[in-house]
Amino acid sequence: MRTPTLEDLTLPGTELADHPYPVLARLRERGPVHRIRTADSGEVWLIVGHDEARAALTDVRLRNDVRHSAAGQDDGGHTVGRNMLQVDPPHHTRLRRLVAGQFTTRRIEALAPRIRTIADELLDAMVPLGRADLVESFATPLPMAVICELLGVPDTDRKAFTQWSSDVVTPGSPHAAASAEAMTGYLTDLIDAKSGGDEDDLLSALVGGRGEDGDRLTSEETLGMAFLLLVAGHETTVNLISSGVFALLLRPEQLAALRADRGLLQGAVEEMLRHESPLGTSAFRYTSEAVELAGTTIPAGQPVLVVLSAANRDPRRFPDPDRFDIRRDARGHLAFSHGVHHCLGAPLARLEASIALGALLERCPGLRLAADPADLTWRSGLMRGLHRLPVAFGQGGLGARVGSE
Numbered sequence: 226m227r228t229p230t231l232e233d234l235t236l237p238g239t240e241l242a243d244h245p246y247p248v249l250a251r252l253r254e255r256g257p258v259h260r261i262r263t264a265d266s267g268e269v270w271l272i273v274g275h276d277e278a279r280a281a282l283t284d285v286r287l288r289n290d291v292r293h294s295a296a297g298q299d300d301g302g303h304t305v306g307r308n309m310l311q312v313d314p315p316h317h318t319r320l321r322r323l324v325a326g327q328f329t330t331r332r333i334e335a336l337a338p339r340i341r342t343i344a345d346e347l348l349d350a351m352v353p354l355g356r357a358d359l360v361e362s363f364a365t366p367l368p369m370a371v372i373c374e375l376l377g378v379p380d381t382d383r384k385a386f387t388q389w390s391s392d393v394v395t396p397g398s399p400h401a402a403a404s405a406e407a408m409t410g411y412l413t414d415l416i417d418a419k420s421g422g423d424e425d426d427l428l429s430a431l432v433g434g435r436g437e438d439g440d441r442l443t444s445e446e447t448l449g450m451a452f453l454l455l456v457a458g459h460e461t462t463v464n465l466i467s468s469g470v471f472a473l474l475l476r477p478e479q480l481a482a483l484r485a486d487r488g489l490l491q492g493a494v495e496e497m498l499r500h501e502s503p504l505g506t507s508a509f510r511y512t513s514e515a516v517e518l519a520g521t522t523i524p525a526g527q528p529v530l531v532v533l534s535a536a537n538r539d540p541r542r543f544p545d546p547d548r549f550d551i552r553r554d555a556r557g558h559l560a561f562s563h564g565v566h567h568c569l570g571a572p573l574a575r576l577e578a579s580i581a582l583g584a585l586l587e588r589c590p591g592l593r594l595a596a597d598p599a600d601l602t603w604r605s606g607l608m609r610g611l612h613r614l615p616v617a618f619g620q621g622g623l624g625a626r627v628g629s630e
Contacts, residue, residue: 242605275539295526308449368462377426464503464610498560591619
């Protein structure tokens with residue numbers, strides 16, 4: 226059995242936020258499983274190989290409930306309510322069943338016209354200015370508007386939600402606790418207001434809905450589900466849109482090919498997901514017993530992170546993995562995880578990204594990067610995405626919608 230040495234990734238030259246891929250590649254070359262130390266998480270086990278990641282994400286001995294941690298004395302508390310990322314089957318199975326009916330293919334596809342309208346409204350305000358931060362002006366407000374409309378959150382409160390969400394998912398944020406408390410209070414009041422009402426939104430459906438056996442979400446579970454849908458349904462899509470546009474702007478030939486053939490759009494979204502996964506890692510898993518993976522034994526009670534971004538650049542699965550190619554067959558990537566915790570909102574994220582990119586291609590023929598790529602910084606931790614993406618629209622940028630007067 227292989228016993229990995231402790232890799233100290235807090236040392237100089239091992240920056241995982243802005244330049245993770247060379248570090249992860251060096252680890253992967255020495256094996257798919259490693260024991261490491263980071264500044265944010267302390268000592269954890271990393272899984273960086275594609276096949277090993279798929280195996281780990283379906284291994285029932287790797288549990289999401291923190292009570293399986295050797296260091297855990299209780300349930301660890303919950304950021305906001307109790308949600309599907311913090312529980313295991315059969316509890317997870319029950320929660321997912323109660324909400325899955327709200328994410329049918331027909332319901333997601335029906336959102337397309339509204340998503341395009343939101344994208345156009347944002348571009349109407351942004352393009353005439355000549356330049357903008359695409360993260361702040363487009364990639365963030367679009368999915369936030371969509372998920373808030375789904376949940377029935379008034380548009381006047383969306384700016385606050387955006388800040389709360391960012392604080393909660395940012396490692397080491399000094400405002401995380403206060404933002405979680407503010408979000409808890411707001412969502413609790415919103416859920417109470419929707420109890421017994423007849424509004425046609427997702428949160429009202431979760432509050433009043435029942436399963437076929439009469440089961441329903443408890444108040445804590447409804448709160449946790451609203452929190453998860455809001456944060457996961459927003460943050461991942463922000464990163465997907467901004468990172469995807471950034472990848473295209475760095476490669477003019479790829480951008481030109483996509484402009485020339487919109488039939489490449491769906492494949493381009495999959496390559497964006499593979500090449501720069503909006504989720505850098507899975508949520509923490511904990512070994513409920515000793516687990517042998519690829520010849521390495523991880524003892525019971527250990528925290529494990531499946532590094533989705535590393536798995537998606539494993540050359541054993543994707544040849545020349547650091548090359549961004551919108552014509553690549555990127556199927557099999559793990560950007561939305563795998564197994565029972567595969568992201569429920571993945572179809573919505575793909576739809577939003579496709580519409581957002583299509584609108585940018587149509588409305589902004591002169592789109593270009595307005596900053597030195599080396600000056601841009603990345604968020605670390607569970608979420609991976611750019612803090613900002615300055616762009617200019619150049620000649621030909623359309624201040625009005627195509628077809629409008």
